[in-house]
Amino acid sequence: SFSHLDEIPLDPHYALKEEFAADPSSTKVILGSGIYRDGEGVPWILPTVQKIEKQIAAADESDRYDYLPIPGYAPFCNKAQIILFGYRKDESMPIISVQTIGGTGANFLGARFLAESLKPSAVWLSDPSWVNHENIWSSAGVKVKYYPYWDKENKSLDLENMLKTLDQEAKPGDVVVLHACAHNPTGVDPKRRQWKRIAELCLKRELFPFFDCAYQGFASGNLDNDSWAVTYFASKMELGAAQSFSKNMGLYGERVGALHFLVKSPKEEAKVKGHLLHLQRGQISQPPRRGAKIVAEILHDRAWFHWWLRDVRKMSFRMKDMREKLHKELVALGTPGDWGHILTQIGMFSYTGLSEEQVESMKKESHVYILKSGRMSIPGLNNSNVKYVAQAIDKAVRM
Ligand code: PMP
Secondary structure, three states, rough: OOOOOOOOOOHHHHHHHHHHOOOOOOOOOEEEOOEEEEEOOEEEOEEEEEEHHHHHHHOOOOOOOOOOOOOOOOHHHHHHHHHHHHOOOOOOEEEEEEEEEEHHHHHHHHHHHHHHHHOOEEEEEEEEOOOOHHHHHOOOOOEEEEEEEEEOOEEEOOHHHHHHHHHHOOOOOEEEEOOOOOOOOOOOOOOOHHHHHHHHHHHHHEEEEEEEEOOOOOOOOOOHHHHHHHHHHHOOEEEEEEEEOOOOOOOOOHHHEEEEOOOOOOHHHHHHHHHHHHHHHHOOOOOOOOOHHHHHHHOOOOHHHHHHOOOOOOHHHHHHHHHHHHHHHHHHHOOOOHHHHHHHHHOOOOEOOHHHHHHHHHHHHOOOOOOOOOOOEEHHHOOHHHHHHHHHHHHHHOO
């Protein structure tokens, strides 16, 4: 019987969605999950993806339902690696790349592999981090600890305490999870000089960096800028990276991701690959074909690639525009407090700094739903609701 089981509450994103769905209000707004919406508030199928899908369907290949090999679709893995690490001149440190079930699958496969290979005393996550990180790493049997990240007072990065905690408390061989760009949930990334200090500390204390890259292109609108930290670390040390195409290709439900490990020498390459494939075989056998094919087709052709970059920039610019509009409305209302962080934070999210009570009051009084932590998903804003959301914030703050 299962009567001994604890009750586990629904993941906060899904709980919020259910509550929103049950709310009969006609003015309700949800700014919860990290899903892009266009200016009309509906899902946006990237035009480039739409066109490629037609081309793939027309080609009607006879192997379209065959299994892929265990590491996935090779043209996808190769290009995904180049998107994240750039074209590398020095190949003395090889990279092993495996296709996964979205970024989540990449995080999980990476966690399982590092758990069994490095046997870390702990994995270090940013405080706060993506809610699923703790779930993933503890499922892989690794003790989860947090390093300071968010400076609540100044609504910025708490770099000194982050470095101090890792320096004093992490053990050699521990894993440090770093968000490559557009940190979820805070929207606050380290600057390049700050990344350099984090890299230096990882080297000094022999900490293994594991990057989670779910928003490449969303932070700055430029892929290379957004993967700068990964390439910088890759020039200095071994690392792991989980990559997702859910957001930047809008392929959420197709579950397209990749896991990469950069290792010291070709000798390690075969061993790491063997372990990853063994784990992958036990977990999913082979990853799905369709999404990987779409991504590979786009990345393999110069013209398609440039069309895709236009789509990415369009999403990134619309989110920036919405930040500016929300900020402008708050300033116009004279809402108490400083709201500059809404402009300076980047990517899909804003960590508004609203308290749990204020979030609750926004929901009760105005039917505006954001996460309890105060995280707001920016793409849920559009020209029709941004003023209303600003008024809801204003009301909650003045409560
Ligand atoms: N990592 C982070 C930081 C994320 O925010 C997300 C998506 N919310 C993921 C990984 C997972 O991405 P996917 O949907 O591709 O599994």
